Amino acid sequence: MRLEMMTAPAAAAMIARSPGIIWPMGSTEQHGPHGLIGTDHLCAEAIARRFGAARGVLVAPTLAVGQSHFQLGFPGSLAIRPSTLMAIVADYLAAMEATGIRRLYILNGHGGNIAPVRSAVAEFHAARSFNRIDPASRIVVRLRSWWELPRTDALRKRLYGAAEGYHATPSEIAITQAAYPEAIGEFDAPPPPASHDMSDHAGDNYEEAASFRRAFPDGTVISHSALARRADGEALLAAAVEDLAEDYARFIAG
Numbered sequence: 058m059r060l061e062m063m064t065a066p067a068a069a070a071m072i073a074r075s076p077g078i079i080w081p082m083g084s085t086e087q088h089g090p091h092g093l094i095g096t097d098h099l100c101a102e103a104i105a106r107r108f109g110a111a112r113g114v115l116v117a118p119t120l121a122v123g124q125s126h127f128q129l130g131f132p133g134s135l136a137i138r139p140s141t142l143m144a145i146v147a148d149y150l151a152a153m154e155a156t157g158i159r160r161l162y163i164l165n166g167h168g169g170n171i172a173p174v175r176s177a178v179a180e181f182h183a184a185r186s187f188n189r190i191d192p193a194s195r196i197v198v199r200l201r202s203w204w205e206l207p208r209t210d211a212l213r214k215r216l217y218g219a220a221e222g223y224h225a226t227p228s229e230i231a232i233t234q235a236a237y238p239e240a241i242g243e244f245d246a247p248p249p250p251a252s253h254d255m256s257d258h259a260g261d262n263y264e265e266a267a268s269f270r271r272a273f274p275d276g277t278v279i280s281h282s283a284l285a286r287r288a289d290g291e292a293l294l295a296a297a298v299e300d301l302a303e304d305y306a307r308f309i310a311g
């Protein structure tokens with residue numbers, strides 16, 4: 058149930074019945090020679106919208122640009138600063154709380170967003186602690202990246218193993234193939250890239266854009282994007298919707 062496609066009375070009735078909402082977020086950044094620039098937000102959005110439509114859950118408008126400054130060496134990438142993302146999250150929390158939302162489930166599709174979002178939520182709580190505010194009703198936040206949902210994580214590792222890598226991953230490319238077949242097809246897979254040390258790249262801990270481009274000239278980070286298949290994307294979407302149903306139900310109940 059997309060919030061922006063509802064009337065205010067209809068939204069009010071839904072919030073009265075269940076005061077929760079899912080907010081998909083991601084990035085708009087290069088995804089190598091095979092992936093769509095919108096891959097990160099398109100994946101989170103596709104999962105959230107499928108889940109919301111199937112289960113009658115509110116879905117907020119997608120935040121499509123994220124903390125991606127390290128991708129600015131590649132044309133087509135956009136970015137907001139960590140402090141900008143924190144400010145956006147702070148405003149969304151306050152606005153949602155003011156209009157009756159009590160459970161905000163952020164479904165993330167971009168590793169670079171994780172640290173600023175966590176910090177923004179911590180700032181939101183800290184302001185209350187320092188001001189000794191103990192509101193009877195307040196918004197509670199959960200942040201999950203789709204690839205860490207358990208069935209989805211197991212499936213992407215089973216499908217692609219070490220070729221999954223960290224950026225322009227075949228699993229995220231496959232989800233876009235399934236969700237947007239008119240925009241992205243399948244590829245002839247070339248041999249996999251040479252193996253790398255896998256340990257340094259989780260969470261998008263990169264420095265500035267010039268060094269990122271030097272380190273990863275084709276824009277991927279150990280990911281063999283061309284292995285992506287539409288059927289895999291459909292299976293990943295189904296697994297993610299199932300995972301999300303369980304995790305969201307626990308979150309609302311908790």
Ligand code: NI
Binds near residue numbers: 096097166167225
């Ligand atoms: Ni991505």
